[in-house]
Amino acid sequence: MTATIRELSIADYDDLIGLWEEAGLPFRPRGRDRRQAIARQMEGGTAIFLGAEQDGELVGAVLGTHDGRKGWINRLAVHPAYRRRGIGRALVGAVEERLHGMGIEIIAALVEDWNEDSMAFFARLGYVAHRDIVYFSRRRSPDT
Ligand SMILES: CC(C)(COP(=O)(O)OP(=O)(O)OC[C@H]1O[C@@H](n2cnc3c(N)ncnc32)[C@H](O)[C@@H]1OP(=O)(O)O)[C@@H](O)C(=O)NCCC(=O)NCCS
Incomplete structure (x- = not known):
């Protein structure tokens, strides 16, 4: 992994x-x-916004958040040309390290069930899938 991780x-x-x-x-x-x-x-x-830079470009990014109780991995993305080189793992690791430093002991991610790449990725990193949980939300507008 030759990308550099920095705050955005x-x-x-x-x-x-x-x-x-x-x-x-x-x-x-x-x-x-x-x-x-x-x-x-x-x-x-x-919120913790981190980016991975390589060849002068932003090639990966992640948004970590916490609500004081749990940490969340949001909007994780690696440019298609830079995948399977450890950039996603490094971004998640950097967010985890910061969240742990804030006293957060559980970190979660919501993944859509069609997103096989993301599910394989999180499973590989040791995250456990909870298929018995249904996500409920209430939105102030459909765009939220
Ligand atoms: C999911 C995503 C971020 C992974 O990024 P990445 O930089 O390719 O991942 P890494 O190279 O760090 O992979 C980490 C581990 O997961 C595995 N992995 C990654 N993608 C995988 C896939 N599609 N299928 C199986 N395993 C996969 C890697 O083999 C690696 O395992 P290893 O270290 O034991 O060899 C990337 O595919 C992506 O941006 N997808 C589109 C956006 C998206 O769906 N984001 C998640 C929203 S919840």
Whole structure:
């Protein structure tokens, strides 16, 4: 793994969106992933935005969050041309290390059931799938 991991700032927003698009990651450009919402999350103290850089490009990124009780891996993406080189593992490891440092002892990820790559990835990293859990949410708008 020759990529460098660093914290992202709002100046990286356009590159981040470009990466999510290249990676085929579903995201919410008019909702919680709009520039203003990401800026607010970055300033809020409960989010960890990390990027992996290689060849002068943002080739991977992850958003770690916590609610004081659990940590969450969100929006993990690696550019297709840079996959299977350990970048995803390194990004998750870096988020885990920071969350552990904040006293968070359980880290979880929500993965859509069609996303075989992501499920294989998390299983490989030792995450346990809970197929008996159903995700409920209430949204203030469909774009959220
Ligand atoms: C999931 C994703 C982030 C993995 O990134 P990556 O950089 O290729 O992963 P790594 O190279 O660090 O792989 C870590 C381990 O998982 C395994 N792995 C990764 N992708 C895999 C796949 N598609 N099938 C099986 N195993 C896989 C690797 O072999 C590796 O195991 P090893 O270290 O024991 O050899 C990447 O495929 C991606 O961006 N997918 C699209 C976006 C997405 O679905 N994100 C997750 C949303 S929940």
